[in-house]
Amino acid sequence: MRVRLEDVARAAGVSPKTVSRVLNEEANVRESTRERVRSVMAALNYRPNLPARSLASNQSFLVANLYDNPSPGYVTEIQAGVLEACDLHRYSMMVRPLNIEADDFLQRVETLILYHRPDGLVLTPPITDHAELLQRLNQQGVPYASVSPRERAGTIGVFMDEQQAARDMVMHLLALGHRRIAHVMGHRAHGASGWRLDGYRDALAAGGLPYDSTLVVQGDFSFASGVAAARQLFSLQRRPTAIFAGNDDMASGVIWAAAERGLSIPNDVSVCGFDDMPISRQIWPTITTIRQPGHEMGRLAALQLLEVLRGSGTGRMVEVPYAVQLRESTAAPGGNLRRG
Amino acid sequence: MRVRLEDVARAAGVSPKTVSRVLNEEANVRESTRERVRSVMAALNYRPNLPARSLASNQSFLVANLYDNPSPGYVTEIQAGVLEACDLHRYSMMVRPLNIEADDFLQRVETLILYHRPDGLVLTPPITDHAELLQRLNQQGVPYASVSPRERAGTIGVFMDEQQAARDMVMHLLALGHRRIAHVMGHRAHGASGWRLDGYRDALAAGGLPYDSTLVVQGDFSFASGVAAARQLFSLQRRPTAIFAGNDDMASGVIWAAAERGLSIPNDVSVCGFDDMPISRQIWPTITTIRQPGHEMGRLAALQLLEVLRGSGTGRMVEVPYAVQLRESTAAPGGNLRRG
DNA sequence: ATGAAAGCGCTAACAA
DNA sequence: TTGTTAGCGCTTTCAT
Numbered sequence: 001m002r003v004r005l006e007d008v009a010r011a012a013g014v015s016p017k018t019v020s021r022v023l024n025e026e027a028n029v030r031e032s033t034r035e036r037v038r039s040v041m042a043a044l045n046y047r048p049n050l051p052a053r054s055l056a057s058n059q060s061f062l063v064a065n066l067y068d069n070p071s072p073g074y075v076t077e078i079q080a081g082v083l084e085a086c087d088l089h090r091y092s093m094m095v096r097p098l099n100i101e102a103d104d105f106l107q108r109v110e111t112l113i114l115y116h117r118p119d120g121l122v123l124t125p126p127i128t129d130h131a132e133l134l135q136r137l138n139q140q141g142v143p144y145a146s147v148s149p150r151e152r153a154g155t156i157g158v159f160m161d162e163q164q165a166a167r168d169m170v171m172h173l174l175a176l177g178h179r180r181i182a183h184v185m186g187h188r189a190h191g192a193s194g195w196r197l198d199g200y201r202d203a204l205a206a207g208g209l210p211y212d213s214t215l216v217v218q219g220d221f222s223f224a225s226g227v228a229a230a231r232q233l234f235s236l237q238r239r240p241t242a243i244f245a246g247n248d249d250m251a252s253g254v255i256w257a258a259a260e261r262g263l264s265i266p267n268d269v270s271v272c273g274f275d276d277m278p279i280s281r282q283i284w285p286t287i288t289t290i291r292q293p294g295h296e297m298g299r300l301a302a303l304q305l306l307e308v309l310r311g312s313g314t315g316r317m318v319e320v321p322y323a324v325q326l327r328e329s330t331a332a333p334g335g336n337l338r339r340g
Numbered sequence: 341m342r343v344r345l346e347d348v349a350r351a352a353g354v355s356p357k358t359v360s361r362v363l364n365e366e367a368n369v370r371e372s373t374r375e376r377v378r379s380v381m382a383a384l385n386y387r388p389n390l391p392a393r394s395l396a397s398n399q400s401f402l403v404a405n406l407y408d409n410p411s412p413g414y415v416t417e418i419q420a421g422v423l424e425a426c427d428l429h430r431y432s433m434m435v436r437p438l439n440i441e442a443d444d445f446l447q448r449v450e451t452l453i454l455y456h457r458p459d460g461l462v463l464t465p466p467i468t469d470h471a472e473l474l475q476r477l478n479q480q481g482v483p484y485a486s487v488s489p490r491e492r493a494g495t496i497g498v499f500m501d502e503q504q505a506a507r508d509m510v511m512h513l514l515a516l517g518h519r520r521i522a523h524v525m526g527h528r529a530h531g532a533s534g535w536r537l538d539g540y541r542d543a544l545a546a547g548g549l550p551y552d553s554t555l556v557v558q559g560d561f562s563f564a565s566g567v568a569a570a571r572q573l574f575s576l577q578r579r580p581t582a583i584f585a586g587n588d589d590m591a592s593g594v595i596w597a598a599a600e601r602g603l604s605i606p607n608d609v610s611v612c613g614f615d616d617m618p619i620s621r622q623i624w625p626t627i628t629t630i631r632q633p634g635h636e637m638g639r640l641a642a643l644q645l646l647e648v649l650r651g652s653g654t655g656r657m658v659e660v661p662y663a664v665q666l667r668e669s670t671a672a673p674g675g676n677l678r679r680g
Numbered sequence: 681a682t683g684a685a686a687g688c689g690c691t692a693a694c695a696a
Numbered sequence: 697t698t699g700t701t702a703g704c705g706c707t708t709t710c711a712t
Contacts, residue, residue: 004705015683020707028681047454051400052705054391055688072412072618080437092456094434097420114387116432223622252622259624278412282563282592283623284599344689355699360691368697392689395704 003046012040023048050092054117061091063302063309064118066109066127068100070222071249073277074294075124078147081298082122089306094118100126100189109133113142120144120305122298123157126189145305145315147297150191156304156315158297162192162274165290165322166199167206169272170244172288172324174207176332178242178270182215184229184254186246190221196246196274215240219250226253227260234261241269241333248273248280251287255329266331276325285328293320343386352380363388390432394457401431403642403649404458406449406467408440410562411589413617414634415464418487421638422462429646434458440466440529449473453482460484460645462638463497466529485645485655487637490531496644496655498637502532502614505630505662506539507546509612510584512628512664514547516672518582518610522555524569524594526586530561536586536614555580559590566593567600574601581609581673588613588620591627595669606671616665625668633660 005023009016014037021029022037029037040046054060065082069075079095086093096112098105112118121144127133128149137144146157173181183200186193201211217232219225226245230253233240245251251273258265265271265285273280273289280287297320304315345363349356354377361369362377369377380386394400405422409415419435426433436452438445452458461484467473468489477484486497513521523540526533541551557572559565566585570593573580585591591613598605605611605625613620613629620627637660644655 006705016706017683017708018681021682024707030681033681045454047451049395049705050456051391051394052688053707055389055395055690056705056707058688058707060391072416075416076412079435083435083437090455092434094432095419095423097423111387114385115430116390223618249622256622256624278563279619279622282589282596282619284596345691346689356689357691357699358697361698364691370697373697389689392704393691395706396689396691398691398704 002049003044005046005048008037008040008044008046011044012037059309060117060119062116062118063091063093063120063122063305064112064116065093065095065122065124065298066098067096067124068098068127069124071247071275071277073279074275077294078122078124078298081295081300082302083298084295085299085302085306089310091119091306091309093302098127100130105130106133106136110136113140118142119309122301122305123147123149125149125192126187128157129189129191143305143308145301145308147301148192150194152317156308156317158300158304158318158320160292160297160320160322162195162322163199163202165324166196166244166274167202168199168322168324169274169288169290170200170203171206172326173242173244173270173272173330174203174209176242176270176330178333179209180215180238180240181209181242181244182217182233182240184217184219184226184233184243184245184250186250187220188218192274193221193246200244219246221247221249223249223253223256226250227257228253230254230257231261234258234263239269242330243269243271245271245273248275248277248287248289251289251329252279252283255283255285255287266329267334270330270333272330280325280327288327288330289325291323291325293322296320342389343384345386345388348377348380348384348386351384352377399649400457400459402456402458403431403433403460403462403645404452404456405433405435405462405464405638406438407436407464408438408467409464411587411615411617413619414615417634418462418464418638421635421640422642423638424635425639425642425646428643429650431459431646431649433642438467440470445470446473446476450476453480458482459649462641462645463487463489465489465532466527468497469529469531483645483648485641485648487641488532490534492657496648496657498640498644498658498660500632500637500660500662502535502662503539503542505664506536506584506614507542508539508662508664509614509628509630510540510543511546512666513582513584513610513612513670514543514549516582516610516670518673519549520555520578520580521549521582521584522557522573522580524557524559524566524573524583524585524590526590527560528558532614533561533586540584559586559593561587561589563589563593563596566590567597568593570594570597571601574598574603579609582670583609583611585611585613588615588617588627588629591629591669592619592623595623595625595627606669607674610670610673612670620665620667628667628670629665631663631665633662636660
């Protein structure tokens with residue numbers, strides 16, 4: 001038979017309630033008692049029964065990670081970070097892919113909450129910005145932490161200064177001597193698309209360049225949209241000498257379209273992306289991009305949530321640093337790339 | 341207050357046990373009663389309390405998906421499939437990245453099992469082949485289903501005829517006229533590496549070509565190992581005209597190394613991969629590969645497991661079909677590729 | 681600082 | 697086919 005809390009209590013010569021106190025790190029236990037109980041737990045290899053705890057305490061010790069993101073690299077990084085934080089405090093994590101545009105999106109989240117009763121949620125973009133969902137969560141008192149939400153006020157979680165990062169990225173292109181710089185925007189539903197566009201505009205302004213709307217093409221963060229956008233840009237009378245894509249998938253699409261058209265990168269066109277996903281290191285040339293620490297962001301967001309769940313704090317909106325990752329896809333206009 | 345099973349019973353004019361029977365799809369309930377209870381459940385928007393069910397029935401309704409796989413694309417596909425199957429039967433899924441080579445690998449799985457008490461596991465390669473783990477699971481009576489295990493006998497889950505697929509892939513190269521075909525092997529710990537090598541050898545034999553060990557290079561399924569292997573192959577006195585990489589990540593590494601060396605693909609060298617991961621469509625040229633239906637495999641493996649868990653069957657080892665995906669990275673030796 | 685009693689919401693075992 | 701009783705392993709509330 002499995003070791004129960006009662007067995008630990010008997011072996012330690014205390015009441016079940018005291019063992020429970022130790023288990024839950026509650027106050028009002030003498031330090032010597034606490035240690036004795038702990039050592040008995042270890043000796044008996046005791047593991048609390050999660051369902052029993054949940055039933056009695058009305059907590060599930062469960063964090064649900066909701067996402068609707070086409071990038072497997074991003075998703076798994078965030079997941080691993082959330083899991084690390086959950087493990088630390090012995091919470092479980094469940095993951096939930098969703099389709100934010102489906103008719104039954106809210107219904108599905110509702111069912112998840114009613115059925116699994118997670119103590120809290122970690123939201124990732126674009127779910128972070130679904131106004132109706134957030135409103136319901138607030139109404140129902142379901143705690144959540146957000147990764148890169150559009151609206152940071154009144155929310156806990158984690159963010160990066162994406163606008164500044166995008167600005168730095170484009171400043172790098174300016175510093176190389178580019179004057180005709182295009183931008184491929186991400187999906188409208190994502191806050192990131194706006195921030196990255198704003199950073200692009202900031203850099204142009206800082207460089208004394210006018211904003212030219214023919215150089216800004218709508219994409220949706222997918223590889224295919226990067227290809228389409230690049231085809232459009234390459235057909236322009238005056239081709240841009242550099243393209244800042246809103247993420248790495250689109251940047252790889254741009255590079256693909258360049259190859260299709262016989263353009264050499266970065267000789268004929270410089271290309272840069274955003275996120276530092278694996279693909280940015282796996283194509284030729286490797287992509288200059290912005291390093292976004294996905295694992296760390298998942299971990300920090302979950303930690304803020306857990307602070308609330310455990311009553312050990314209120315959680316904050318934490319900022320994480322980015323870094324410009326220079327690789328081979330950017331060079332001075334007409335610059336050269338070793339090619340064999 | 342939340343709706344409980346007792347509330348449903350009262351409203352339907354039956355005993356709690358009868359409601360429980362309906363909930364668990366047990367026999368011995370008159371059809372009319374069953375329907376009445378169901379409609380009351382729906383009317384009250386009743387959701388069973390999972391912890392209470394677990395505590396009373398000693399089941400967790402939880403399936404854990406264990407993996408140690410460097411490919412995010414593969415992992416998320418499998419995950420989504422497992423989740424779909426779990427949803428169907430109202431089981432939850434938790435995911436668990438692990439490091440199979442860590443000293444505490446077994447310890448970690450043990451802790452997971454003791455703490456979360458999943459009713460069953462879905463294993464993915466290479467965890468499927470960890471002899472000691474399998475032995476323990478069998479000892480402890482923890483049910484599991486495997487995706488592409490090395491040893492299929494006595495196991496339930498899902499597999500693909502990878503050897504045959506690899507053979508087909510290489511036969512395609514032979515059909516194009518290649519006679520000097522290299523192979524980059526995957527990680528030794530993965531059964532897939534062996535099957536794919538065997539398929540390569542089968543094809544050579546079928547084509548009447550000798551096996552040349554200088555044309556077979558050890559990799560580990562990573563992009564970097566593909567680069568390294570290709571550098572080695574490209575340095576050979578007599579360069580291969582085609583390279584069959586053990587997966588798409590390595591194939592993209594080969595293509596990267598070709599670009600580095602100024603070799604054109606498929607003009608100078610044909611390259612093909614395996615798995616049909618997103619990267620195979622996101623680089624130039626797109627990669628000829630074997631389509632492996634990850635989502636479907638995850639789904640089917642989980643369904644076999646759930647059959648066992650729900651007592652509705654014993655589960656089987658299911659085979660799924662593959663398909664050769666012809667793309668732009670393969671052509672006849674000296675063949676041509678449109679390049680602008 | 682510690683303990684005793686009650687009960688969380690469901691299902692198992694048994695009874696009718 | 698349906699119902700009754702007991703109890704899963706823990707935490708809560710309240711007492712001491």
